[in-house]
Amino acid sequence: MGQTEEALSERGTGLWRRRLIVLTPVVGFLGLAALFMLRLNSGDPSRIPSALIGHPAPPTTLPPLPGLARNGEPVPGVDAALFRGEVTLVNVWASWCVPCRDEAPLLMELAADRRIRVIGINYKDQADNARRFLGLYGNPFAANGLDSNGRAAIEWGVYGVPETFVVGRDGRIVFKLIGPITADNLVRVLKPEIERALASKVIG
Numbered sequence: 498m499g500q501t502e503e504a505l506s507e508r509g510t511g512l513w514r515r516r517l518i519v520l521t522p523v524v525g526f527l528g529l530a531a532l533f534m535l536r537l538n539s540g541d542p543s544r545i546p547s548a549l550i551g552h553p554a555p556p557t558t559l560p561p562l563p564g565l566a567r568n569g570e571p572v573p574g575v576d577a578a579l580f581r582g583e584v585t586l587v588n589v590w591a592s593w594c595v596p597c598r599d600e601a602p603l604l605m606e607l608a609a610d611r612r613i614r615v616i617g618i619n620y621k622d623q624a625d626n627a628r629r630f631l632g633l634y635g636n637p638f639a640a641n642g643l644d645s646n647g648r649a650a651i652e653w654g655v656y657g658v659p660e661t662f663v664v665g666r667d668g669r670i671v672f673k674l675i676g677p678i679t680a681d682n683l684v685r686v687l688k689p690e691i692e693r694a695l696a697s698k699v700i701g
Contacts, residue, residue, distance in 0.1 A: 548654060549670045554580040554587070554662075555652040559642025562619060562627055567636050575642030575649075579616055581668040584694045586661060588638075589618045589650055592630035594658045596677035601634035603678045607687075608637035612695055617641035620650050620658050663690050667699045 561574035617638035663672040
């Protein structure tokens, strides 16, 4: 009788251990999912803080997109000197990026503002496709560099395309927008950040 009770006890313990092994990853997954949802609902996901905010823009040098012209003039590549002297909007984009097509008219609208300079970083793209994209949707870029291997995007802390940065006259990054520019965040977020950068005085 004692042996039977002992066997039942061991069987019960083994069953409990098996259930624990099965349930542990499930509980872990649910915990991570809850944390993700909490972060997602805690604010605007396009405004994830960047470690580069307040720091100088990376010293980016990129070659131009061959054959690209704007107002009849060849569009230069990206040079570190471009990030000083004017408020600059840096847009990381690609022809294969679907949201980039949606934000293209809004970038053209921003490029019409002569108080700012719009610069493109063309991320892991084919030159022909990139040129065709700008021919179709318009070219807002005063300068555009080919980031063929994605290294420049890494230096800028890019999560994925599209992303847009506001750089002040002193060459420091003041704002980062993750995801596409939309009619909503253009008015609610991006334009106020641009105006704030324009109003800021360069010290030193």
